[in-house]
Amino acid sequence: MEEKDNPIQCLLTEPLVAINIGLVGFGEAIQDQQAEVVLVDWFPPVGGDQELMDILDGLI
Amino acid sequence: MPTRVLIKKNQYYDSVFLMGVNKRLSESDGVALSVVVMGSEPNKQTLADLGFTDPQLLTAQPNDLIVAVESDSQNIADKLIEQFDSFLEVSAVSKASSNIHTLQDGLEANPKANLAVITVPGEYAAREARQAVERGLNVFLFSNNVTIEDEIAIKQLASQREVLVMGPDCGTSIINGVGIGFADRVRRGSIGVVGPSGTGLQEFTCLVHNLGSGISHAIGTGSRDLSDAVGGITTLAAIQALEKDPSTEIIAVIAKPPGRKTLPLLTTAFARCTKPVVACFLGVSEDIPGAGESFQQARTIDDAAAMASGKPVNWQNQTKDQEYQYGFKSKRQGSQKYLRGLFAGGTFSYQSQQILLSHHIQPYSNSPLDSHFALQHPDHSQEHSLVDMGDDIYTRGRPHPMIDGSQRARRILAEADDPEVAVILLDFILGYNSSMDPVGDLLPAITAAQQKAESNGRTIAFVASITGTDLDPQGYDGQLQALESAGVITFQSNAAATDYCMKLLED
Numbered sequence: 001m002e003e004k005d006n007p008i009q010c011l012l013t014e015p016l017v018a019i020n021i022g023l024v025g026f027g028e029a030i031q032d033q034q035a036e037v038v039l040v041d042w043f044p045p046v047g048g049d050q051e052l053m054d055i056l057d058g059l060i
Numbered sequence: 061m062p063t064r065v066l067i068k069k070n071q072y073y074d075s076v077f078l079m080g081v082n083k084r085l086s087e088s089d090g091v092a093l094s095v096v097v098m099g100s101e102p103n104k105q106t107l108a109d110l111g112f113t114d115p116q117l118l119t120a121q122p123n124d125l126i127v128a129v130e131s132d133s134q135n136i137a138d139k140l141i142e143q144f145d146s147f148l149e150v151s152a153v154s155k156a157s158s159n160i161h162t163l164q165d166g167l168e169a170n171p172k173a174n175l176a177v178i179t180v181p182g183e184y185a186a187r188e189a190r191q192a193v194e195r196g197l198n199v200f201l202f203s204n205n206v207t208i209e210d211e212i213a214i215k216q217l218a219s220q221r222e223v224l225v226m227g228p229d230c231g232t233s234i235i236n237g238v239g240i241g242f243a244d245r246v247r248r249g250s251i252g253v254v255g256p257s258g259t260g261l262q263e264f265t266c267l268v269h270n271l272g273s274g275i276s277h278a279i280g281t282g283s284r285d286l287s288d289a290v291g292g293i294t295t296l297a298a299i300q301a302l303e304k305d306p307s308t309e310i311i312a313v314i315a316k317p318p319g320r321k322t323l324p325l326l327t328t329a330f331a332r333c334t335k336p337v338v339a340c341f342l343g344v345s346e347d348i349p350g351a352g353e354s355f356q357q358a359r360t361i362d363d364a365a366a367m368a369s370g371k372p373v374n375w376q377n378q379t380k381d382q383e384y385q386y387g388f389k390s391k392r393q394g395s396q397k398y399l400r401g402l403f404a405g406g407t408f409s410y411q412s413q414q415i416l417l418s419h420h421i422q423p424y425s426n427s428p429l430d431s432h433f434a435l436q437h438p439d440h441s442q443e444h445s446l447v448d449m450g451d452d453i454y455t456r457g458r459p460h461p462m463i464d465g466s467q468r469a470r471r472i473l474a475e476a477d478d479p480e481v482a483v484i485l486l487d488f489i490l491g492y493n494s495s496m497d498p499v500g501d502l503l504p505a506i507t508a509a510q511q512k513a514e515s516n517g518r519t520i521a522f523v524a525s526i527t528g529t530d531l532d533p534q535g536y537d538g539q540l541q542a543l544e545s546a547g548v549i550t551f552q553s554n555a556a557a558t559d560y561c562m563k564l565l566e567d
Contacts, residue, residue, distance in 0.1 A: 004223035008301045011198045013172050016238045018270045019166035019197070021073045021188055022179030026202070026241060029492040030177070032533075033245075038166040038173065041158045043072030044184055048100065048122025053187060058359055 061092055062134035065114040066141045072098060074183070078125075079459045085147050088252040090128060090136035091537040098458070099124040106457055109497060118362070160167040163191050167406065177240060178227075179203055186210035193218050193225065198340040200240050201227025201282065208289050211282070215293040224297055230280040231258020234265060242462060244491035245531035249274020251368045252308035256281045256296040259405030260314045260342075260361060262491060262527050263554060269529045270552055271373070276308040280346035288319030292326060299329050299337075312338040312368045314361060316410060323348070330355040340364040342410050343429050345418070360411060360555040371555075383502035384521075384549055385563055391519040399423070399561050400475045401446035402459035402468050404498075405527070408447040409488045410552040416444060420564075425452055441475065446485075462494045463509065465501030476509035476520060481559050483521045484509070487554055488539060490528030498541045506546055520566050 005013065018037040020027030030037045046052040074339075075098075082096040085347065094554050097103040097434035099120030107117055112128045115142070121125050125143050131137035136255040146302035160169055167173055176192035178185055182205025189206075192199045195213060208227035218225040224232050233240045242258050246269040248264045252546055253268075253275065255261050261278045279302070281294040283370065295313070302308045318326055330337045330356035340347065360363035366373040399416075401423075403409045411425055416423045422430075426438035435442060438453055449461045449468050461468050468486075475481050488498045495501055506522055513520045525544055530534045551557040 003262075003496045005410045006224060007065075007174065007196055007198060008224045008297060009304055011224065011235060012235075012301055012307075014174065016175060016235050017170055017173045018171070018175045018177050018240070019163060019173045019192075020177045020179075021163060021166070022177075022203070023076050023491055025076055026177055027178050030238060030490070031242065033238045034169065037171075037177075038160060038169045039158065040160050040162065042074075042161060042180060044122045045162070048184075050183070057187070 061130050061133070062111055062137050063114070063128065063130045063131075064134070064137035064141045065112060065146060065277070065415075066127040067099070067116050067120050069121075070123050071125045072123050073125065074179070076459070076463070079464070081147050083459075083464070085127075085129070085140065085144075088140055089133045090132045091140065092132065092381060093139075095126070095128045098122060098181075099126050100183070100565065101440070103457070108440050110235055115355050119377055125349055127399040127521070132510055137240050146234070146499075154185045163188060163195070164203045167197075171293055174242075175200060175235070177311050182206055186214060188224065189214050190217065193221055193223055196223060197222045199226065199282070199553040200233055201225060202228055202241055203227070204229040204283075208287075209286060211284060212290055213288060219293060219297065224279070224301065225282075227279045227282040227296055229283040232261045232276040232278065233280045234261075236277065239492050241276070242489070242491055242493050244527070245533070246271070246529055247256050247274035247531075248307075250275070250309035251306065251312060252302035252305065252310070253312040253314060253368075254279045254281060254302070255314035256283050256285050256294055256295075257318070257407040259312065259487075259489060259527065260407040262489060263361045263405070263407065265503075265527050266527050267362060267373070267530075267553055268369055271365060271369045271371045273369040273371065276305060277302065284492075286315055286318035286322050291321045292318065296325065296329055299333060303333050307343060310338065310437055312340070312364050314364060315342070317341045317344050321467070327354070329363050338364050338367045342407065343414050344361065345380045345414075359417070360511075361407075362553050362555040373375060373556075385560075388519065388564055389520050392482055393518055396520075397443075397516060397565075398478075398480050398486060399446075399483045399565060400441050400478075400481055401485040401558075402471050402475070403446065403487050404449040404450055404468065405487050405554070406450050409446045411463070411554055411557040412485065415555060415562070416446070419562050421562075426453070427440055438473075442476070462489050462498070465495065465498065465505075469472045469502055472505040472509050473512070476512045477520055479516070479518065481520055483523060483564050485557060485558075485567035486522065486548075488524055488526045488528070488543070490526065490532040490534045490536065492533065492540065493532070496534055497535065497539075499542045502544060503546055506548065510547065522546075523557050523561050524548050524550050525554040526550060527554070528554065
């Protein structure tokens with residue numbers, strides 16, 4: 001039976017589908033190249049409070 | 061001087077967007093200093109260091125926008141703060157308005173996603189990258205200021221999940237023909253390349269394109285991947301992936317010298333690889349074990365591109381270089397002895413140092429090959445100096461020289477004042493996310509520097525390389541013509557431009 005490609009191999013052989021988190025321009029440049037991209041309107045979670053972020057991560 | 065501060069609660073914008081807003085604000089009449097940043101602790105500290113002491117600043121949170129203005133008069137400062145929304149609105153065209161705010165939201169919007177492109181501030185970057193890896197996504201992590209401990213932990217997790225983490229501090233990749241970050245538009249082909257340096261990958265991929273060959277994938281690894289602490293986790297995974305990739309026939313690795321323990325891991329991978337490998341470790345002058353047997357060793361990025369393409373490099377015909385060379389030598393004054401390289405790309409500072417050393421010339425740099433020859437202060441050149449103007453000292457809270465030429469423009473003018481300067485070497489880097497007119501950004505400074513030197517009876521030679529292709533959004537030919545019209549001798553590679561500087565400096 002043929003070995004299933006791992007996610008790295010799939011990245012190199014399948015069309016790029018990106019999730020852009022941060023600089024909007026980076027995501028738009030990918031869009032300009034006719035690749036699929038989801039633009040995340042990101043801001044620091046829980047107001048950027050590092051301790052709360054750690055607690056949240058623990059809950060998830 | 062009068063100052064005024066404005067805090068806009070819960071309005072988050074990315075740093076590049078805010079640099080654009082601040083640039084317009086700073087160009088307003090009467091503004092001595094302006095800062096537009098998010099309210100993170102490091103940003104608040106920077107404002108305090110700059111002398112902004114308004115107690116409101118202490119209340120600002122990371123999601124709050126801070127605007128600080130120092131002006132000739134209180135009236136002007138007040139007016140600019142009152143009108144600030146208009147600066148934001150002019151710039152807000154590209155601000156995404158959506159209800160997708162997290163990686164999880166993004167994955168729900170498109171479950172086929174196979175790559176997370178992460179460019180958030182460093183203090184949040186590791187968290188986002190870890191979440192992406194845990195969800196089985198490959199990661200392009202542009203953010204820097206991620207701790208080495210976090211980098212190792214994320215890359216080890218990525219190995220377990222069989223995903224690739226390109227970064228942190230990864231500037232460039234090209235995956236399946238799509239440029240990510242600072243990448244050029246290049247022809248697709250059979251050469252795959254891996255490397256820690258964004259500009260190194262840009263130069264290689266452009267040279268391969270300009271030689272008529274093409275790129276399957278260019279995989280950035282992040283600046284520390286080949287350190288012994290990280291052990292080349294991403295580089296080794298990328299080589300393995302390119303070996304299995306049906307579109308890749310030749311694999312190139314472009315890097316500074318790897319850590320002592322990491323080098324044998326790499327050469328073992330080269331020896332095991334069933335596809336031909338070309339390796340260029342900039343700054344290494346001796347033969348690496350296995351060179352010429354299991355892989356070909358290149359000394360410069362040009363050599364690597366030529367070996368991988370199977371085509372010789374000859375960029376010398378691009379300009380009337382010989383004619384200029386003789387003309388310049390006849391005009392050069394006795395005091396004019398030194399080369400000053402002012403680079404946007406750190407790899408070019410490194411490669412140019414290597415080329416000078418091969419001519420038995422020892423340059424100084426803020427990023428020196430040999431730490432004995434570190435510039436005493438990066439702002440002050442000594443003898444032959446090759447300055448990496450993309451270094452942290454120039455980019456902390458300020459735009460990178462690939463996006464904004466103002467810091468390099470000022471430095472060009474300062475160098476032109478030095479009667480010992482004979483040649484100024486520059487790089488211009490085209491491609492996605494770079495300035496749309498990098499040559500136009502510096503031309504006024506180049507012209508002013510030439511005039512300033514002429515008025516003092518001197519001629520300074522300007523030499524430049526353009527990293528780019530005919531497919532790049534900036535338009536290669538227009539950039540080249542603008543340089544040549546201004547009398548700048550231009551080459552298609554940093555190595556060729558540096559070699560030419562050596563000819564100009566010969567007696």
